């Protein structure tokens with residue numbers, strides 16, 4: 001501690017003793033609430049800008065907003081933590097006061113429609129002040145204080161439309177979101193969408209009702225209306241109306257998604273967060289879960305931009321799962337990492353990734369490099385192809401839940417991160433990701449048809465990443481996973497970089513027969529040089545996968561393909577990566 005902060009603390013110490021415990025607790029709780037309101041106001045302001053960006057086709061602004069919204073949480077918390085330090089002075093570590101702060105804060109947020117986000121905000125504060133392992137319900141909202149929504153406010157999430165034909169209902173919802181004058185050919189696409197809906201329902205719609213979330217979801221260059229269609233005698237059909245605004249002619253209804261799988265792909269954990277105005281996240285997330293029953297709360301909170309709270313939900317779920325299960329953590333299946341130690345609990349579908357103290361050869365990056373690249377992924381457009389990695393600090397897990405060989409391996413390979421305390425394993429830092437089937441295993445285990453589809457999607461995955469200015473670095477199959485929907489996505493970030501930083505080269509023609517058989521390249525190779533033609537020989541794809549890959553994506557093995565994309569990106573063009581399949585588009589261009 002430096003001299004000036006000592007002086008501040010001494011002054012504050014007098015102040016904090018001048019107050020009764022309950023007054024001090026109340027002052028701190030009010031300060032925390034003010035900071036939370038500040039956070040909310042900034043979050044809402046950025047979210048609110050999404051509409052203007054979409055209307056003005058300001059895509060750069062849209063991506064910048066998305067990045068900005070990820071950042072200021074820490075700034076607000078830094079400010080709050082220093083105010084609380086000042087207020088409490090030497091009483092900062094007194095847990096009895098913190099119990100009081102939590103109680104007062106809990107009553108202050110009871111009327112907020114975003115109380116669970118406010119609880120997580122408070123947890124972020126206490127975690128900063130008490131940077132210790134384990135959690136303490138007395139001073140943190142490990143469990144929520146509210147089993148049921150604490151507010152009686154009647155907040156409806158979706159608006160219902162009925163009493164008209166389906167095309168009219170669609171037009172009504174769409175012109176509620178954007179004025180009639182903003183549209184290009186709305187009637188025609190609404191008719192096309194109706195035909196799709198009727199095909200999906202297998203019947204003409206009778207007395208249709210449309211229910212649409214009152215706020216528009218924005219992400220990248222797209223805007224989405226999300227809800228469901230209810231027809232007599234039919235199960236509810238979840239739908240998303242996908243809007244694009246590519247030219248001055250106006251907004252178009254570009255695609256109609258229907259069914260929970262389509263929606264799940266739109267809300268995938270491999271995509272960046274939506275910006276959507278929301279008064280009561282609790283209700284919106286539950287409504288979305290209705291539409292996509294297999295999605296977990298954590299993914300839905302993340303999808304609407306509350307990733308901190310997503311972590312709280314994850315932690316609660318994880319602890320509850322540990323209590324009701326008895327299996328042991330084991331090394332994740334697949335090729336061992338040279339940089340990461342990766343383990344999993346068989347009964348729970350996530351992996352924990354720890355940065356090893358020393359990397360196996362030939363890896364020569366540093367811890368900070370690895371963290372920087374994981375941060376880059378967090379902040380960048382993930383384009384449906386990069387798995388979300390949540391950072392956790394000070395995780396405590398009972399030691400007897402670890403397979404002994406795994407525990408020995410972790411203590412050996414990551415001693416600066418993994419410690420034993422009492423009977424618990426304390427993990428100072430981990431990335432937690434959804435567990436996927438590693439592509440190398442998938443290709444070994446599946447039938448030719450599935451393998452061919454994975455081979456093709458592997459190529460598409462690399463192209464989608466390229467379009468979002470990402471080069472994965474290590475293209476081996478062990479670094480890709482297959483989702484439950486059969487999508488091939490990337491999870492090994494330690495060599496990932498911006499495409500525009502790479503130097504794609506054609507292999508020079510050999511000058512002599514000796515050149516041709518030389519073990520080492522006979523030409524000079526720069527650090528950022530990439531020879532795509534060589535990728536093929538490292539891939540070791542089984543035949544059906546290789547055939548499908550070459551049939552659809554042969555160009556990824558040519559340097560000029562990559563250079564063309566680099567030119568586009570450098571020219572400020574942002575290539576489109578649609579979060580839906582081409583056959584869902586209505587206009588087909």
Ligand SMILES: Nc1ncnc2c1ncn2[C@@H]1O[C@H](COP(=O)(O)OP(=O)(O)OP(=O)(O)O)[C@@H](O)[C@H]1O
Nearest residue numbers: 333334335337338339340342433434435436478492
């Ligand atoms: N999300 C995931 N789901 C399932 N398995 C995973 C996941 N992430 C990693 N793994 C498994 O852990 C292994 C190591 O992970 P990862 O590739 O991220 O580490 P690495 O040390 O960077 O690897 P490399 O040595 O290829 O650089 C993978 O090969 C895979 O088998």
Ligand SMILES: [Mg+2]
Nearest residue numbers: 337478479492
């Ligand atoms: Mg790897």
